[in-house]
Amino acid sequence: MNYQNLSSFIWSVADLLRGDYRQSDYGKVILPFTVLRRLDCVLESTKAKVLAEFAAKKKAGLNPDAFLLRASGQSFYNTSELDLRKLIGDQDHISQNLYAYIQAFSPAVRDIFERFSFSTQIDKLSKCGLLYLVTEKFAGVDLHPDAIDNHEMGLAFEELIRKFAELSNETAGEHFTPREVIRLMVNLLFVEDDEVLTKPGVVRTIYDPTAGTGGMLSVAGEHLAALNPQARLTMFGQELNDESYAICKADMLIKGQDVANIVAGNTLSDDGHPHAKFDYMLSNPPFGVEWKKVEKEVRKEHESQGFNGRFGPGLPRVSDGSLLFLLHLLSKMRPAQEGGSRFGIVLNGSPLFTGGAGSGESEIRRYLLENDLVEAIIGLPTDMFYNTGISTYVWIVSNRKPVERKGRVQLIDASSFWQRTRKSLGSKRKEMTDAHIAEVTRLFGSFVEGQLATVFDGEGKEIAREAVQDGGKPPIAPEGGNVKLAPLSRIFSNEAFGYRTITVERPLRDEKGELVLGTKGKQKGKPQADPSLRDTENVPLSEDVDTYFSREVLPHTPDAWIDEEKTKIGYEIPFSRHFYVFEPPRSLAEIDADLAQVTARIKAMIEGLAA
Structure with missing residues (x-):
């Protein structure tokens, strides 16, 4: 049985609940019963051994806990003679017996059902006359790990939670x-x-x-x-x-x-x-x-x-x-x-760039990069998650970087590595295949720069994609077609993401256009700054501030100066900018030719209608 068949079977329990329960509350019954049946199946083979051990240790006046764990072969046990199949043999007392069965589990399992507020659901199902029917339904399905492994079981739980979340408009x-x-x-x-x-x-x-x-x-x-x-x-x-x-x-x-x-x-x-x-x-x-x-x-x-x-x-x-x-x-x-x-x-995307120099976000990025903790950031396709279609990124952070990664950060744009899902699941419309995951892993593991080569045929239709590492040969374009190259993996020094925000001041002038000078303390005799003319500039850490100021500011405002006390260091990671590929617009001659063709077709159609 795979998880899809299992989730379909469990979902059929909803037919029993319809009318007595709101759709958004189905999960309050189905999820704990699924867990209960799973645990029930796991303990089935050692049930007799556990009961014998429990009786013996109780008679001897010993704490049975450690002995029962050994007897069950699990990290939990149940000391009741009941199980779900036996429970449905006594329809008149199923509510009391189910309570007793839950209470006979070891403390860790009892906590699970308390978190589910399972006792509340037992009461409600009993009052609605549904408890026996639901218990019977679950007693008939085999949820032992030999029948459905932990991986499949996890997928089944996730499928159920997704459905319940959709019904209740949760995320x-x-x-x-x-x-x-x-x-x-x-x-x-x-x-x-x-x-x-x-x-x-x-x-x-x-x-x-x-x-x-x-x-x-x-x-x-x-x-x-x-x-x-x-x-x-x-x-x-x-x-x-x-x-x-x-x-x-x-x-x-x-x-x-x-x-x-x-x-x-x-x-x-x-x-x-x-x-x-x-x-x-x-x-x-x-x-x-x-x-x-x-x-x-x-x-x-x-x-x-x-x-x-x-x-x-x-x-x-x-x-x-x-x-x-x-x-x-x-x-x-x-x-x-x-x-x-x-x-x-x-x-x-927000943690990559939100917040200017000195902000909390920038200071966090500064701490990460100045301490050489970021190994890589991988951009994922949009529409990958169930509750949002926005762009998402995986950050890999480590304080034990390999020697070749020291002082550097790798950016990988995997936003084009996807295929459409067979059907939309909430906001999720795309998925990464095993091949996509292997390619991203290879790029990261080999720590190389590379490009994505997209091959188009003569009609402009995409026919192939290939990741090309630096130094490798891109695929050959088919006759009449072409190959477009775009960055896929890039490597930068930590410093490349840092900058200084400098405050550029210009002098305050009076009505006559004369400079206003300070009259007290350190400012005495010095030109005063005009707040309305104040500006800021971001200077890359890799560039000298004075050189930048002389080149970018003074030619336009010769009377400007830098207020050194207001200089702040900031960090941002403009991920998209590093993978942007400029495509020049078509020439005016091409556009004019297309317009002439369209105009000619419209003219011919009008003439045809008028004839």
């Missing part, structure tokens, strides 16, 4: 990230460490501060397992949404992860892993979402702890908190001398 993107985007991020995260990660018995940690249903952690685990079955990835995360947290926790339980590592709560105001450091990190934080709810706590940490806290470099404007998550991840990096860290984070 499904708050809950999960498209799997191909996660695969790309994981590839970029691990590609430089392939040699280390293939060693026997290697253990690494990975963290997601916006874990959702755990998709990023799961894909990272699958990737490392494929690379090295003997490797172990210990997973950590935090999630704000209770339903997503419950699903993530259930998934981690089945994977054998320590669920104490998955914490509920707001990452920005209440860090669930306050002193932890990690080898790898991944995040797709909500972007374009204000952080006013946690402003008090965040500002307090920024002002009282400075660089000893998480938000030392600066604070972005309250309207977009995505850079706060980037700062949070920076604070979780292992020191370079202890092996360092690497993380990937999905951001929109």
Whole structure:
């Protein structure tokens, strides 16, 4: 059974709920029942052994917890003689028996159903006369990992959440990230460490501060397992949404992860892993979402702890908190001398350039670039995410750059690497194929500049695309056709993104046009500045300010000067500008010829009508 068949089957439960439940509330029943049946199936084979062990240890007066975990072969257990199939054998007492069954799970699992507010739904289903029917429906489907693996199960949960989110007009993107985007991020995260990660018995940690249903952690685990079955990835995360947290926790339980590592709560105001450091990190934080709810706590940490806290470099404007998550991840990096860290984070375009010199955003970029932490930024296609069609970017940040990357940043424009999805899923209309992901990974891994060659036939129709590394030969144009080259991968020094904002002053003059001079202190005898004529100029860090001023300003305003005290250093990354290819407009002769043809056709049509 694949995840699409499974999600279709589970969705059929909605037919039972129709009328008694609003469509937007279907998920409150279907999601916890899906988790319950999954756990039910996992424990089925060791049920008898667990019950025997429980009875023996209870008789001996011993704490059975450790023995029951060993007996179940999982990181959870259930001490009830019931399961879903037995529950439907007693229709008259199904409500009480279901409560008892849930309470017999180990504490970590009980917490999952509390997060779902499952007891409320049991009561409501019972009053509506639906509890037996829904339980019977789920008891009939096999959700054991042998029947549907963890990857497929994760896709099924995401499909269900997306559908429920659409029905309730929520944003499904708050809950999960498209799997191909996660695969790309994981590839970029691990590609430089392939040699280390293939060693026997290697253990690494990975963290997601916006874990959702755990998709990023799961894909990272699958990737490392494929690379090295003997490797172990210990997973950590935090999630704000209770339903997503419950699903993530259930998934981690089945994977054998320590669920104490998955914490509920707001990452920005209440860090669930306050002193932890990690080898790898991944995040797709909500972007374009204000952080006013946690402003008090965040500002307090920024002002009282400075660089000893998480938000030392600066604070972005309250309207977009995505850079706060980037700062949070920076604070979780292992020191370079202890092996360092690497993380990937999905951001929109705003963090690349929003905010002038001295602003919170610019100071954060300044901290990243002056400390040589940004390895690469990859531009993704639009319409990739379920809740937004805007341009998005993957930042790869590390404090253990390979020697060849020191002092440099790689920009990759993967915005043309996509194919259309078979059907639109919310705002998602495009997807990256395995070939696209492999190409971006290759460009990043080889750390080279390159171009995208697009081949057109004689009629101007695109017939092929090919990535060409610097020094490589572009494809040959077909007869009558042509090949267009556009930048695909570019490498810059960190300094290339920095600039100084200088304040240019001009003298204040009186009614007679005479200079107004200062009369006190340091300004005595000096020309006073006219605020109405004040201007600013951005001078690249790579250029001498005086040279720039003499060339660009003084020829036009010879009486101007620089107020040195107001000079600020800023950083921005104008991503699109570095990949823009100018196409000269057609000549006037060509345009005139086209107009003449069109005019002639219109004239002939009019003459035909008049005849």
